[in-house]
Amino acid sequence: MTTTMSKANSAADERYRRPKRRWTYYILPVYTWAVLLYLCLPIFVMILFGFNNTKGRYNISFQGFTLKWYRELFSIGGLTDALVNSITIAIIVTIVSVAIGGALGLALGRYRFRGKGPLSLVVFAQIATPELVLGTSLLSLFLTLNIPRGYVTILLAHIMFCIPFVAVTVQARVAGLDSSLKEAALDLGATPMVAFRKVTLPMIMPGIMAGALLSFALSIDDFVTTSFNAGQTVTFPLWVYGASRLGIPAQVNVMGTLIFVFGLALAAYSVIAGRRKKA
DSSP states (O other), X not given: OHHXXXXXXXXXXXXXXXXXXXXXXXXXXXXXXXXXXXXXXXXXXXXXXXXXXXXXXXXXXXXXXXXXXXXXXXXXXXXXXXXXXXHHHHHHHHHHHHHHHHHHHHHHHHOOOTTHHHHHHHHHHHHHSOHHHHHHHHHHHHHHTTOOOSHHHHHHXXXXXXXXXXXXXXXHHHHTSOTHHHHHHHHTTOOHHHXXXXXXXXXXXXXXXXHHHHHHHHHHTOOHHHHHHOTTOOOHHHHHHHHTTTOOOHHHHHHHHXXXXXXXXXXXXXXXXXXXXXX
């Protein structure tokens, strides 16, 4: 009986000591979830209308659930070709941008050299430059050099505006590393290349992966710069823009959903791999 009474008294004391949360405590969480919902709402609509059993070209009202657009995903030849162009361009741009931008970010984050300040300014100026200015500048350059616009000019344009994003991401990662680890590897007999491969590269890999994902996303959905330098080559955003005048088919929503899921899977894999390395 005494034990029961003591437990009841301790529980009452705990409730008494626990401060009551005022209604203002919930303002920030509610606001955060509202912003997230606002940002994700277009994605939810896109996913939903990928299952829309539309009867015409205008996919603007939900008319029923169907999976036929997933089965007929590649039934529109022009759309398929545009998607292939966007994916191949994004893959090539990601590889080249990571190779160049990663080395640039490593140099800016770890080493001191003459001209580092102006170079950093150029990198950040490239990020801050509006796409309209970048697209028209590249168009003038290609016309001056008599370079025919098409697949290659799109590649060059995308690589140019993706490199700074990779460089800044890797630079931020390198700035937080402990340089004594590389020095310890060198003291233990490792060559500079082995020290980079065994010590530096694994530590900056999260930054490289983040830059790669950012480059892929920027390239595959770019419209402004691509429209100035595409010529006769049609990418996925350009095809969607042209089709919007007549009505966007449901396959566009399906392809957008698959691209979103693919990017989400890569991001999740990057986060999980980073946590495993820390563990």
